[in-house]
Amino acid sequence: MMRDFIKQSVVMTRLNLASLSQRVWPSLIIVLSMACVIGVLLSMLAETTGLVHAYASAGSPARALVMAAEHSTEFGNSISRNDVATIESAPGIARTIDGHAAADAEVLLWVPPTEGFKIRSPTLRGVGTVGLTLQPGFAVVAGRLFRSGRRELVMGIRAEDAFGLKVGDTLMLPDGEWPVVGAFSSGGSILEGQLIADADTLMTLAKLSGFGSVVVKLADAAAFDEFKRWLSTNPGLNVTAERQSDYYLRTAEQASAFFTALAYFVGVIMALGALFGAVKIMHTAVSTRTREIATLLAIGYRPSAGAVAIVLEMVVLSVTGGCLGAMLAWVVVNGRVRADMQDVFDFYVSPGLVLLGLGWAVGLAVLSAVPPAVRAARLSVVEALRQV
Amino acid sequence: VKYLPLVWAAWMRKPGEAILVCLAVTAAFTLFGLMLGLRATYDGLLARARMDRLEVDPRFPSSNGLRLPLAVRDQIARIDGVTAVGAYYLIRGYFRNPESTGRIRVVDEGMRAAGSELPLTGSQWDLLFATPTGVLVSRKAAERWGLKQGDPLPFISGPGLRADGSPYWEFHVLEVVADDPSRPDGYILGNFKYLDNSRPVQSQGDAMSLRVAIRDGAQANEISLRIDQMLANSGTPTISIPDHANQEFVQNSGFAAASVTWPVAGAGVFMILLLTGNGIAQSVRERIPEFAVLKTLGFGDGVISWLVFLEAAAPCLLGGALGIALAAIISQLPAERLPQGLRGVPTPTMSPGVMVVALCCIILLALVSSALPIFRLRRLSTVDALAGR
Numbered sequence: 001m002m003r004d005f006i007k008q009s010v011v012m013t014r015l016n017l018a019s020l021s022q023r024v025w026p027s028l029i030i031v032l033s034m035a036c037v038i039g040v041l042l043s044m045l046a047e048t049t050g051l052v053h054a055y056a057s058a059g060s061p062a063r064a065l066v067m068a069a070e071h072s073t074e075f076g077n078s079i080s081r082n083d084v085a086t087i088e089s090a091p092g093i094a095r096t097i098d099g100h101a102a103a104d105a106e107v108l109l110w111v112p113p114t115e116g117f118k119i120r121s122p123t124l125r126g127v128g129t130v131g132l133t134l135q136p137g138f139a140v141v142a143g144r145l146f147r148s149g150r151r152e153l154v155m156g157i158r159a160e161d162a163f164g165l166k167v168g169d170t171l172m173l174p175d176g177e178w179p180v181v182g183a184f185s186s187g188g189s190i191l192e193g194q195l196i197a198d199a200d201t202l203m204t205l206a207k208l209s210g211f212g213s214v215v216v217k218l219a220d221a222a223a224f225d226e227f228k229r230w231l232s233t234n235p236g237l238n239v240t241a242e243r244q245s246d247y248y249l250r251t252a253e254q255a256s257a258f259f260t261a262l263a264y265f266v267g268v269i270m271a272l273g274a275l276f277g278a279v280k281i282m283h284t285a286v287s288t289r290t291r292e293i294a295t296l297l298a299i300g301y302r303p304s305a306g307a308v309a310i311v312l313e314m315v316v317l318s319v320t321g322g323c324l325g326a327m328l329a330w331v332v333v334n335g336r337v338r339a340d341m342q343d344v345f346d347f348y349v350s351p352g353l354v355l356l357g358l359g360w361a362v363g364l365a366v367l368s369a370v371p372p373a374v375r376a377a378r379l380s381v382v383e384a385l386r387q388v
Numbered sequence: 389v390k391y392l393p394l395v396w397a398a399w400m401r402k403p404g405e406a407i408l409v410c411l412a413v414t415a416a417f418t419l420f421g422l423m424l425g426l427r428a429t430y431d432g433l434l435a436r437a438r439m440d441r442l443e444v445d446p447r448f449p450s451s452n453g454l455r456l457p458l459a460v461r462d463q464i465a466r467i468d469g470v471t472a473v474g475a476y477y478l479i480r481g482y483f484r485n486p487e488s489t490g491r492i493r494v495v496d497e498g499m500r501a502a503g504s505e506l507p508l509t510g511s512q513w514d515l516l517f518a519t520p521t522g523v524l525v526s527r528k529a530a531e532r533w534g535l536k537q538g539d540p541l542p543f544i545s546g547p548g549l550r551a552d553g554s555p556y557w558e559f560h561v562l563e564v565v566a567d568d569p570s571r572p573d574g575y576i577l578g579n580f581k582y583l584d585n586s587r588p589v590q591s592q593g594d595a596m597s598l599r600v601a602i603r604d605g606a607q608a609n610e611i612s613l614r615i616d617q618m619l620a621n622s623g624t625p626t627i628s629i630p631d632h633a634n635q636e637f638v639q640n641s642g643f644a645a646a647s648v649t650w651p652v653a654g655a656g657v658f659m660i661l662l663l664t665g666n667g668i669a670q671s672v673r674e675r676i677p678e679f680a681v682l683k684t685l686g687f688g689d690g691v692i693s694w695l696v697f698l699e700a701a702a703p704c705l706l707g708g709a710l711g712i713a714l715a716a717i718i719s720q721l722p723a724e725r726l727p728q729g730l731r732g733v734p735t736p737t738m739s740p741g742v743m744v745v746a747l748c749c750i751i752l753l754a755l756v757s758s759a760l761p762i763f764r765l766r767r768l769s770t771v772d773a774l775a776g777r
Contacts, residue, residue, distance in 0.1 A: 025669070033659050033662060040651075257728075258730070265730060276415065277660075284670060
């Protein structure tokens with residue numbers, strides 16, 4: 001019985017799809033409407049996905065970030081050198097070849113441009129000797145690395161486009177101008193839009209009293225809980241620990257929450273417009289094919305198979321529109337560089353985003369096909385055939 | 389007018405489908421109205437941002453965070469072209485419950501002249517500076533927080549601001565004052581002295597930012613650079629920016645809704661153009677014999693074109709009007725009733741200008757939708773149509 005039902009549904013769907021050539025314009029309009037909805041939604045979400053992706057590339061669950069409890073961000077300067085020494089003695093930290101804790105105290109500073117009004121400021125990350133070894137994929141691609149104790153810095157390869165910097169330029173920093181002595185890449189992560197210098201030099205010259213965070217490589221990812229417990233129960237410390245991957249994800253999501261909400265809001269309203277339009281077009285399609293549907297019902301096809309065929313036809317059209325929209329989003333925005341206040345990243349139409357778009361297309365297809373499908377299923381064969 | 393029954397009859401031929409087209413147009417114009425309103429808000433903010441007002445911020449954080457000593461104020465005031473310098477600090481926190489976050493801008497006497505664009509009277513400034521714990525609350529802020537004149541305003545800030553370690557600030561409302569169009573969500577002004585006297589000794593005398601009024605907006609760039617150069621080698625280097633340049637930058641930087649208003653509005657209208665165009669084309673296609681009869685009866689091409697245009701315009705006008713009305717209602721919703729993520733979006737301005745643009749767009753939509761069917765009807769052979777060929 002089920003087999004018959006499936007067989008009938010397949011036959012009726014094939015008939016519906018074969019008749020699309022007689023309904024080219026209405027079908028094309030459904031496809032283009034869905035393309036508009038999915039294209040706009042994915043283009044907007046590609047921006048937030050790009051930021052999340054760039055941050056995620058820099059984070060790892062096997063690394064932890066220790067921050068001052070009152071800030072819970074890398075920015076700040078309240079972790080003292082004594083605190084750093086205490087943190088390095090915590091259990092669960094991996095060791096370097098020479099037996100030291102694989103931990104690095106870092107400090108962040110925004111560096112406004114030397115001249116002009118652009119308040120877009122690259123982030124300068126002060127790192128210690130171990131710091132760069134904790135950044136997977138870090139490689140100097142032009143010039144050289146900064147030297148400890150010297151007023152010099154290196155820039156990420158994306159800082160050139162975003163902030164107009166190049167190797168050899170100087171930047172105004174506390175206590176004078178610092179030259180950019182090299183450029184680095186770091187596997188497409190958010191660090192590529194930042195500047196890096198020696199933390200101790202930076203702190204001394206900027207008269208900063210403490211570090212913003214301590215990056216720790218864990219002995220293994222499972223050691224995090226013990227590490228965090230040890231820190232939180234140590235009465236001498238007022239810090240909080242978070243997996244680096246979780247912290248970066250949280251940071252990116254907080255920064256993009258507003259735009260993500262706006263994208264979904266716009267997507268929902270556009271989807272409603274497309275939904276009403278598609279219901280209207282499918283109603284018309286069912287009306288014009290009343291005789292064909294009635295004939296099939298008269299020769300023994302089930303009404304439910306006809307309804308399923310209408311839904312499947314709509315899914316095919318809608319998913320085609322969804323694919324077109326995703327393709328448009330990919331062509332128009334994917335890979336475009338976006339420089340936020342401090343972050344530089346690419347728009348990213350990820351596979352997950354494309355799947356989300358196709359999911360929306362299927363959902364809209366089902367919602368818009370149900371009313372005409374119900375109408376087709378309730379069709380009175382006798383009445384319909386009288387129209388012949 | 390005498391042909392309206394014909395238009396009505398054509399429209400009511402399939403009322404279900406007519407309603408669906410109307411609903412689709414409503415959704416599209418809700419989005420269009422909101423995007424246009426948002427664009428108008430951003431344009432308004434940019435138009436009001438002045439070139440003769442500068443914001444001076446510390447270039448780098450000190451061990452106390454981002455602070456500027458008040459002594460800098462006097463140095464800047466001596467620069468040629470500067471007419472006034474005011475200092476302020478933003479106390480961030482919440483009122484009543486942690487969800488109800490906000491900020492109180494505490495200002496010094498210099499803000500009376502440097503912030504003269506604020507719609508406050510001389511007596512209101514006097515009252516503010518004579519009452520350390522008093523605040524002036526704008527109408528929108530008062531409405532949002534349910535405040536009126538004389539009400540206490542217990543405010544809870546972050547830790548570390550007060551010398552006594554307490555996060556509580558005992559403000560009270562001196563007066564509810566006029567709103568400032570540059571601050572669409574309203575504002576609360578407090579007295580800098582209250583903050584300064586409550587802080588630890590080492591933080592006293594520090595402002596968060598300075599606001600500088602200059603005589604000539606054309607000199608804004610030059611004076612901004614002069615301020616930064618003057619303080620470049622001091623203990624607190626600064627970064628100065630004219631209000632207008634700042635607003636321009638904010639609107640064009642990442643995750644700014646301003647950058648998507650036109651593309652989104654355009655995509656919405658394009659989508660609805662396809663739907664209405666298809667609707668009217670289909671309606672005309674199904675009624676070719678009917679139009680042939682009208683032509684036979686002596687209806688000219690002009691009248692028939694009008695009939696088709698009005699048939700296309702009816703759902704566009706009705707749906708468009710409903711959509712714009714809906715957009716106006718949504719734009720009036722208080723922030724608390726919006727989803728969490730959307731509370732940061734500025735309130736769309738549904739001005740008469742926005743309405744006019746929307747109306748033009750509706751008429752254009754009807755024109756474009758009906759153009760092809762009208763063209764087809766003008767070339768219609770009455771004999772063939774009546775013969776069903």
